[in-house]
Amino acid sequence: MSHEKEVGVFGDEFQTVIEFDKHSEGSLSTHGTVNRDLASYSTEIQSEVMRRYRFIEWIRKRVKGGWTEKNLNSLIRQAAIELKLEPPSCRTLARWWKRYSEANFSLMSLLPNNSNKGNRKQKVANDSVFFERAIERYLVPERPSIAAVYEYYSDLIRIENQSLVDGKIKPVSYKGFYNRVKKLPAYEVVLARHGKYQADMEFNKIDAHMPPSRVLEKVEIDHTPLDLILLDDELKLPIGRPYLTLLIDQYSKSIIGFHLGYNQPSYYSVMKAILNAIKPKDYVKERYPSIEHDWYCQGKMETLVVDNGPEFWGGSLEQACLEVGINIQFNPVRKPWLKALVERIFRTISSKLLVNIPGKTFSNIMERAGYDPTKDSVMTFSVFDELFHKWVIDVYHYETDTRKRLIPHLKWQEGVSMMPPISYQPEDLEKLSVILGLQAFRKHRRGGIHLHGLRYDSQDFAAYRRMNPRDTVILTKTDPDDISSIYVYLERERHYLKVPCIDPIGYTKGLSLDNHLKFKLLYRDYISRHTDLDGLAKARIYIHERIVRETEELNQLHRSRPKRTTGGMARLAKHNGVRSDSDASCVPEALPALNVKEQKNPQKALPDSDEWDDFISKLDPY
Numbered sequence: 153m154s155h156e157k158e159v160g161v162f163g164d165e166f167q168t169v170i171e172f173d174k175h176s177e178g179s180l181s182t183h184g185t186v187n188r189d190l191a192s193y194s195t196e197i198q199s200e201v202m203r204r205y206r207f208i209e210w211i212r213k214r215v216k217g218g219w220t221e222k223n224l225n226s227l228i229r230q231a232a233i234e235l236k237l238e239p240p241s242c243r244t245l246a247r248w249w250k251r252y253s254e255a256n257f258s259l260m261s262l263l264p265n266n267s268n269k270g271n272r273k274q275k276v277a278n279d280s281v282f283f284e285r286a287i288e289r290y291l292v293p294e295r296p297s298i299a300a301v302y303e304y305y306s307d308l309i310r311i312e313n314q315s316l317v318d319g320k321i322k323p324v325s326y327k328g329f330y331n332r333v334k335k336l337p338a339y340e341v342v343l344a345r346h347g348k349y350q351a352d353m354e355f356n357k358i359d360a361h362m363p364p365s366r367v368l369e370k371v372e373i374d375h376t377p378l379d380l381i382l383l384d385d386e387l388k389l390p391i392g393r394p395y396l397t398l399l400i401d402q403y404s405k406s407i408i409g410f411h412l413g414y415n416q417p418s419y420y421s422v423m424k425a426i427l428n429a430i431k432p433k434d435y436v437k438e439r440y441p442s443i444e445h446d447w448y449c450q451g452k453m454e455t456l457v458v459d460n461g462p463e464f465w466g467g468s469l470e471q472a473c474l475e476v477g478i479n480i481q482f483n484p485v486r487k488p489w490l491k492a493l494v495e496r497i498f499r500t501i502s503s504k505l506l507v508n509i510p511g512k513t514f515s516n517i518m519e520r521a522g523y524d525p526t527k528d529s530v531m532t533f534s535v536f537d538e539l540f541h542k543w544v545i546d547v548y549h550y551e552t553d554t555r556k557r558l559i560p561h562l563k564w565q566e567g568v569s570m571m572p573p574i575s576y577q578p579e580d581l582e583k584l585s586v587i588l589g590l591q592a593f594r595k596h597r598r599g600g601i602h603l604h605g606l607r608y609d610s611q612d613f614a615a616y617r618r619m620n621p622r623d624t625v626i627l628t629k630t631d632p633d634d635i636s637s638i639y640v641y642l643e644r645e646r647h648y649l650k651v652p653c654i655d656p657i658g659y660t661k662g663l664s665l666d667n668h669l670k671f672k673l674l675y676r677d678y679i680s681r682h683t684d685l686d687g688l689a690k691a692r693i694y695i696h697e698r699i700v701r702e703t704e705e706l707n708q709l710h711r712s713r714p715k716r717t718t719g720g721m722a723r724l725a726k727h728n729g730v731r732s733d734s735d736a737s738c739v740p741e742a743l744p745a746l747n748v749k750e751q752k753n754p755q756k757a758l759p760d761s762d763e764w765d766d767f768i769s770k771l772d773p774y
Contacts, residue, residue: 186586186648190259190475191468192627192641197264202471203237204248204262210235211245219246233291234345259474279321282308284330289331291344302329363402367567368453370402370481372494373425375417380506383532386674394533396501397425400494401449402457404563405553407497407544408449412537413666418738419469423588424632424666426473429453430576430584438543440538446566447545451573455479468591475587505543509536585649586639588630590665596626601640601651604665605672608638608651616642616649635668636660 188200210231217223221242231355232239240248255261290296291360308324313320324332343351377393384391398410410430411421431449456478470480510530549561575582594601596617600609624747627641629648636655639648645718653660660668 169645185642185645185650186583186639187640187649188484188646189470189587191587191591191629192643192646192648198471200264201262204240204264205259205474206235206237207231207240207245208249208252208262210302212249218645219249223252230343234348257477259471279305279309279323282312282321282323283329284327287333287336291341293345293347295345295599297334298330298333299326300768301333302326305329328334365403366571366573367403367571368401368408368451368562369407370455370457371399371429371453372402372457373397373399373422374459374498375421376498378506379502380509380531380536382536383530385534387677388532391533394536395421396498398419398494398497399425399429399453399456400497401453401564402493403567404560405493405558406449406549406560408453409541411545412533412540420590420632422469422524423472423590423755426478426635427584427588427631431581436541440541442538443542443545445545445550445561447541451575452476453478453573455481457481457483472588476584500548501543506539515757585631585634586629589631589639591630592630593625594628595623596620597622600654601626601638603630603638604635604668606660607654607667608640609654610649610651612649613640613651616644619644630665634667635663635665637700 158567190201193201207228211219211224214227215223223246226244228239228242228245231237251261282305285308286301289304290298290301309321309323317543323329324673339351339355342354359553375395375397377395379393380392381390383389392414394414396410396412397417399408400406401408409425409427411425412430413421413424415421430450432450436443436447456473458480458481473480549564550559551713552559592603594603599607600613600617601607626643629639629641631638635653637650637652640651643647655661
């Protein structure tokens with residue numbers, strides 16, 4: 153059965169998938185399920201989808217007129233050089249564009265099908281094929297000389313002619329080859345051999361920076377380590393400088409979301425900041441009652457402007473953002489004017505908020521003048537988190553900028569009144585938690601999925617496990633703001649299943665992954681500080697030596713006695729109450745008074761194992 157319609161703002165961004173009949177054998181309940189996303193496909197399919205997307209986006213920004221062979225040929229060649237990807241044919245690209253545009257620009261519409269591709273090898277007619285291959289060798293960053301490329305061109309033709317009986321191919325002269333190379337588009341040559349920056353500088357091609365016309369049309373994101381050393385809330389010890397990941401709306405200059413943490417900038421910190429930006433900020437008044445105003449920023453951003461950091465270039469980030477309808481604009485290297493706003497706000501934070509907080513560090517060593525931020529830091533992380541929220545919401549959003557051109561709060565309201573951004577519905581937020589969630593692969597085992605030091609399981613998931621091998625690797629997604637449940641992708645059912653944490657005491661309810669990891673670290677530290685390592689070492693050595701000594705004594709005793717079975721001795725030990733709080737021997741206390749050695753027949757001193765039952769039955773119980 154296929155889904156007939158989707159609700160919410162993602163209705164045009166999720167591919168409809170075929171699910172099993174609810175009444176078919178081996179089917180599972182679809183309660184609490186979410187349709188599959190691009191991350192659930194193989195890496196090869198994901199790469200192919202992103203290749204198609206990059207070609208389409210590159211071409212659509214430059215094509216003039218229809219997507220015809222005449223308009224596309226040169227653009228495809230240039231795109232292949234700049235993107236460093238295998239180019240499609242004009243007809244294939246036009247077909248991709250048709251599917252993509254008709255699906256309201258859904259990334260899932262670019263999924264490849266399994267149709268066989270025909271033979272695309274070009275037949276040799278003249279030297280043009282070999283010239284094109286030589287030009288491919290020429291247009292590379294290693295910048296080989298024209299002479300070296302001509303030699304490669306001549307060698308290709310010479311090898312081809314060895315297989316031809318007649319109609320041999322005649323190469324052009326070096327001068328003719330040189331002239332043909334010089335007729336290539338100059339900008340494209342410099343672009344391929346020296347890079348875009350050099351090409352733009354040489355030909356004076358500088359992209360214009362178009363200002364946004366509405367709220368959330370363009371949003372900038374970046375990281376910075378704050379010039380401040382904070383204390384751990386529990387240990388009250390300096391834990392270093394936190395990293396701030398911040399998003400700011402270009403139109404209103406409003407700060408729409410952020411994330412504070414001590415880990416290096418990563419996919420995790422970026423996703424936390426993005427989720428904070430697009431979700432409603434209901435938590436603020438509950439967590440920080442001292443804040444007077446509402447944090448009004450929420451909704452679906454259109455374009456996210458990022459720099460060239462590895463956490464932004466990772467395929468997972470771009471793929472996840474595109475899947476929820478957020479375009480990624482990579483800020484070109486050495487073009488800081490395209491992302492100057494977020495850099496400016498970092499300086500504002502340092503000069504207006506951090507300047508008066510004890511523990512502030514200095515970028516210039518001459519400014520320190522004997523000041524030790526490690527010794528002088530007095531503010532804990534949680535207190536700074538509250539103050540930063542208050543500064544953003546009650547101060548920054550309500551004061552004018554340095555040039556007195558706007559107030560972020562008023563500019564946002566003005567933009568919303570003209571064109572309000574799309575708000576996310578509850579069902580959309582659940583899909584956001586899946587698509588933007590932290591991805592991990594785990595093998596299911598008895599008890600469910602073990603992740604983050606916790607266990608996740610449910611009746612539906614247990615039923616699914618029974619239908620799959622035990623070593624099956626499963627894709628999981630975690631909402632970093634709430635680890636009380638995870639989403640598990642069911643390959644057979646082709647959707648995600650929400651699986652709760654096995655948590656009888658309610659520890660994970662509303663708990664973020666950040667706090668959970670911090671609690672684990674603090675608990676380990678507590679256990680370490682209260683562990684008597686010296687006492688443990690002495691006890692372990694005593695136990696080892698006592699075992700060795702006891703073993704030697706028993707070995708000597710066994711060598712002097714005939715072998716006996718243990719069954720009867722076990723029953724005697726039970727009868728005589730050998731336990732930790734009483735006697736530790738089967739022999740009664742009065743028994744050592746007997747002189748066992750003087751008995752003439754020591755083998756008959758005690759009955760054989762087969763006679764133990766009769767022997768014990770004659771004893772009076774105590």
